[in-house]
Amino acid sequence: MSRPGFLLSAWPWRAAAYLLTGAVTGAVTLLVIVAVTAVCGALALLLVGLPLLVMVALSGLPVASAERRRLRLIDDDPASGRHREPAAPGLRAWLTTRLRERATWRELGYALLFAVLLWPVDALAVTVALLLPLSVVATPLLLATVGGGEETKVLKLWTVSTWPTACGVAVLGLLLMALCCYALGVAAGARAELTRVLIASREDELDARVVELTSSRVRLVDAFEAERRRIERDLHDGAQQRLVALSMTLGLARLDAPPGPLADQLARAHEQAAQALTELRELIHDIHPKVLTDYGLQAAVADAADRSAVPVDVDVELPGRLPGPVESAAYFVVCEALANVARHSGATRARVSGGHRDGRLFLQVCDDGRGGADAAVGSGLTGLADRVSVLDGRLALSSPPGGPTLLLVEVPCESVPAGTADHCG
Amino acid sequence: MLAEDSVLLREGLIGLLARFGHEVVAAVGDAPALLTAVEEHTPDIVVTDVRMPPGFQDEGLHAAVRLRERRPTLPVLVLSQYVQRTYASELLDSGDGSGVGYLLKDRVGQVEEFVDALHEVATGGTVLDPEVVRRLLRRRHDPLQHLTPREREVLALMAEGRSNGAIARTLVVSEAAIGKHINGILTKLNLPLEEGTHRRVAAVLAYLRG
Numbered sequence A: 001m002s003r004p005g006f007l008l009s010a011w012p013w014r015a016a017a018y019l020l021t022g023a024v025t026g027a028v029t030l031l032v033i034v035a036v037t038a039v040c041g042a043l044a045l046l047l048v049g050l051p052l053l054v055m056v057a058l059s060g061l062p063v064a065s066a067e068r069r070r071l072r073l074i075d076d077d078p079a080s081g082r083h084r085e086p087a088a089p090g091l092r093a094w095l096t097t098r099l100r101e102r103a104t105w106r107e108l109g110y111a112l113l114f115a116v117l118l119w120p121v122d123a124l125a126v127t128v129a130l131l132l133p134l135s136v137v138a139t140p141l142l143l144a145t146v147g148g149g150e151e152t153k154v155l156k157l158w159t160v161s162t163w164p165t166a167c168g169v170a171v172l173g174l175l176l177m178a179l180c181c182y183a184l185g186v187a188a189g190a191r192a193e194l195t196r197v198l199i200a201s202r203e204d205e206l207d208a209r210v211v212e213l214t215s216s217r218v219r220l221v222d223a224f225e226a227e228r229r230r231i232e233r234d235l236h237d238g239a240q241q242r243l244v245a246l247s248m249t250l251g252l253a254r255l256d257a258p259p260g261p262l263a264d265q266l267a268r269a270h271e272q273a274a275q276a277l278t279e280l281r282e283l284i285h286d287i288h289p290k291v292l293t294d295y296g297l298q299a300a301v302a303d304a305a306d307r308s309a310v311p312v313d314v315d316v317e318l319p320g321r322l323p324g325p326v327e328s329a330a331y332f333v334v335c336e337a338l339a340n341v342a343r344h345s346g347a348t349r350a351r352v353s354g355g356h357r358d359g360r361l362f363l364q365v366c367d368d369g370r371g372g373a374d375a376a377v378g379s380g381l382t383g384l385a386d387r388v389s390v391l392d393g394r395l396a397l398s399s400p401p402g403g404p405t406l407l408l409v410e411v412p413c414e415s416v417p418a419g420t421a422d423h424c425g
Numbered sequence B: 001m002l003a004e005d006s007v008l009l010r011e012g013l014i015g016l017l018a019r020f021g022h023e024v025v026a027a028v029g030d031a032p033a034l035l036t037a038v039e040e041h042t043p044d045i046v047v048t049d050v051r052m053p054p055g056f057q058d059e060g061l062h063a064a065v066r067l068r069e070r071r072p073t074l075p076v077l078v079l080s081q082y083v084q085r086t087y088a089s090e091l092l093d094s095g096d097g098s099g100v101g102y103l104l105k106d107r108v109g110q111v112e113e114f115v116d117a118l119h120e121v122a123t124g125g126t127v128l129d130p131e132v133v134r135r136l137l138r139r140r141h142d143p144l145q146h147l148t149p150r151e152r153e154v155l156a157l158m159a160e161g162r163s164n165g166a167i168a169r170t171l172v173v174s175e176a177a178i179g180k181h182i183n184g185i186l187t188k189l190n191l192p193l194e195e196g197t198h199r200r201v202a203a204v205l206a207y208l209r210g
Helices: A004-008 A011-044 A049-058 A060-071 A091-100 A102-137 A139-144 A163-199 A202-256 A261-287 A290-295 A297-307 A324-345 A381-390 B007-019 B031-041 B059-070 B085-092 B105-109 B111-122 B130-139 B149-159 B164-171 B175-188 B199-208
Strands: A152-154 A158-160 A312-317 A350-357 A360-367 A394-398 A405-412 B046-049 B076-080 B100-104 B126-128
Touching: A004 A011, A004 A163, A011 A049, A011 A060, A011 A102, A011 A163, A049 A060, A049 A091, A049 A102, A060 A102, A060 A163, A102 A139, A102 A163, A139 A152, A139 A163, A158 A163, A202 A261, A202 A324, A202 A381, A202 B007, A202 B105, A202 B111, A261 B105, A290 A297, A290 A324, A290 B085, A297 A312, A297 A324, A297 A350, A297 B085, A324 A350, A324 A360, A324 A381, A324 A405, A381 A394, A381 A405, B007 B105, B007 B111, B031 B046, B031 B059, B046 B059, B059 B076, B059 B085, B076 B085, B076 B105, B076 B111, B085 B100, B085 B130, B100 B105, B100 B111, B105 B111, B111 B126, B126 B130, B126 B149, B130 B149, B149 B164, B149 B175, B164 B175
Parallel strands: A312 A350, B046 B076, B076 B100, B100 B126
Antiparallel strands: A152 A158, A350 A360, A360 A405, A394 A405
């Protein structure tokens, strides 16, 4: 509107069209709402109308939808008012979803406000802003026709009796018209903003998006976890078994082979098979350790400590099994932390402690190394922090130069009492 | 008696055992079948995989532990694809820890060592995979801190199920020296010489159970 070309652009017309259609739509809305309420009220006496009253409650939906469409007349940014998808197909689920939604009731509120208050304002604004300057501009015309060339009244207030004055008033009217165009723009803009605030709730939409994002992240992590297990199982039941069988066959062949180059080659092949088996075993373990699935986090952490090159004291006491994703995330955090201890810290001893209190899992990994670790710099911890945050948990690292380094993980979760865990005996 | 769900390995193991003059009275593919087959055949030794149907978790191990509960003297050799202290402890805790073995599946390839281990378990010995032993030695410092390095070596080899002669050959010393070391270990681990206890097993268990 502050642009110089505003008066010559389509915007004043669009503003006028917006207000004009607003007046019409509002009047129609009022009529429909009154009619529906009256009919339903009358029928309610016969109890048949009671369900129909729900229709009144839902009447905000079509109004808001029409209003959002009308908003495009004046607003380039489309206003979205997405409603939630019903959980199940069918009218009943749709009704329950809608009636439970805040947006539905806000839209009903808007429809009532629109029907009672806003459309007369629209009508008034468009009338005043258009008719006032037009009638002033038309003064010479009025003087010639209605006034018979002698006198006419401008806005029924001032009497004009000469042609020069009439022309002067007409010029003034043109100025007034320009002014009114701006006023129209302001009025339509304010009106559109009000509509937007009431029916296009950005917050709800943002909330919905955040919920959707979070759940899609959780789905991703779950899919990732399932894939890990599948790969582990495939390697375990396929490649590993075949390699063991191969190694066994080679071992038997060595027994039968007479000493000589053949026996030497067999021995080499046998060694290589054994080496491949060892590597494959380590690989499978890194993908998803069996002890985690079978015995849970406590045993898996003890196992990780066993594997660590730096001696590790373990003091983890858990009441039972934890949900799978929590166990996995916590385990991989501990492994990554211990790997970092062995690789970078120069520590001589590390300690893993933890427990489950007040519905939260706590784990703490500390070492007596030189410190100075930074989770943000090229360490696998960032990815793990992401995985922990998907579970609503937190990962904190304290590592001042000179040490000691302390890593804390906290994940809210319910523990499953021992014995009822997902564990076949 | 053999329990292994992979047909490939099962057939291979049957062939291997037959070659060394052992008879496989039954070869089954899942844990429930193992339990019923043992009832039926009363074998000299049970060789079982850890991970087996129906759940592909640790059914084999649990079947072995249950068998040992029913018949504490039944020798059981468990093959695992993983070195898992938890599995080993669970197994050693069944019965008095004698006549059990816990080996990585890879060791099957070392045909002769495997057959030796099988024999050791069948005659009431305890066999732990070298990998498990290595971890235990690294981890369990406390009960072992009074042992000399050589005594630890001897203890590790004992845990692997080697006889005195075999240990002597590995360390290139005389069998008498090994006997002396073992006595030293037993004294330091405070294991009294009693009739009827399997001292070698007791020594291994002493530090395993902490």
